Structures are given as C-alpha cells and as structure tokens.
Amino acid sequence: MHHYVMGYSLDEWLAIVTIISIAGGGLIWLLNFAIKNGTEKLSNSVKTLINQIDNLSHSISSIESSARRTENRVDRLEDKFEEHIGEAKVRNARIKNLEHEVFDRKEKG
Structure with a gap:
C-alpha cells in the first residue's frame, strides 16, 4: 500500500526534502563563512581605527595640557612685565623730579 501526495510517493518526498535540506544547509554554511x-x-580595520583615535585623543590631551601650562607662564610673565613697567614709570618720575631740582637750582644759583 503506497501513499501518494501530489503525485509523489513518500520516498520521493523524503528524497526531495533531503536534497533541499542539504542544498539549503550548504548555502547557509557558505553565507555564514563569507559573512x-x-x-x-x-572588525580588524575598526579596531585599528579605534586605536588610532585613542592615540590621537591622548596626543590632543597632551597638547592641551602643554598649552595650558604655556598660557599660565605667559600670564605670569605679563604680570611681571607690568610690574616692571610700573616700577620704570616711578623711576622715570623720580629722575624727572631730580632733574628739575638739580637744573632749577643751577639756573637760580
């Protein structure tokens, strides 16, 4: 007693399913391997890029830190320069006062 479904026997259906399963499995394995x-x-390229970005970030941080230190030194030098200018103005005023005293006395004397 043989059973037929859509014109195929049970053995033929099992053979068709087996062939489709093997072909499908092979296709899935091939796609998986390719992917x-x-x-x-x-992934290796992305890891390399991430490492390069980390190195660049570290370099930028170092440059930023160095720039801050340089800015602080420049600010201190500017403050000292302003102090020296103030002291020079005071000296110049004293010199002018002494010149007036000395030369005014000579003209009067």
Missing part, C-alpha cells in the same frame, strides 16, 4: 570572513577584516 564571518568579511566582517573579520572589517
């Missing part, structure tokens, strides 16, 4: 190899190279 893993493709993404592995991409």
Whole structure:
C-alpha cells in the first residue's frame, strides 16, 4: 500500500526534502563563512581605527595640557612685565623730579 501526495510517493518526498535540506544547509554554511570572513577584516580595520583615535585623543590631551601650562607662564610673565613697567614709570618720575631740582637750582644759583 503506497501513499501518494501530489503525485509523489513518500520516498520521493523524503528524497526531495533531503536534497533541499542539504542544498539549503550548504548555502547557509557558505553565507555564514563569507559573512564571518568579511566582517573579520572589517572588525580588524575598526579596531585599528579605534586605536588610532585613542592615540590621537591622548596626543590632543597632551597638547592641551602643554598649552595650558604655556598660557599660565605667559600670564605670569605679563604680570611681571607690568610690574616692571610700573616700577620704570616711578623711576622715570623720580629722575624727572631730580632733574628739575638739580637744573632749577643751577639756573637760580
């Protein structure tokens, strides 16, 4: 007693399912293999890019820190320069006062 579904016997249906399963499994394995190899190279490239960005970030932080120290030194030098200018103005005023005293006395004397 043989059973037929849509004109095929049970043995023929099992053979068709087996062939489709093997072909599908092979296709899935091939796609999986291709995707893993493709993404592995991409993953390595992304890791390299991330490392380079980290190095760049560290370099920028170092430059920023150095720039802050330089800015602080320049500010201190500007303050000292302003002090010296103030002291020079006081000296110049004293010199002018002494010149007036000395030369005014000579003209009167």
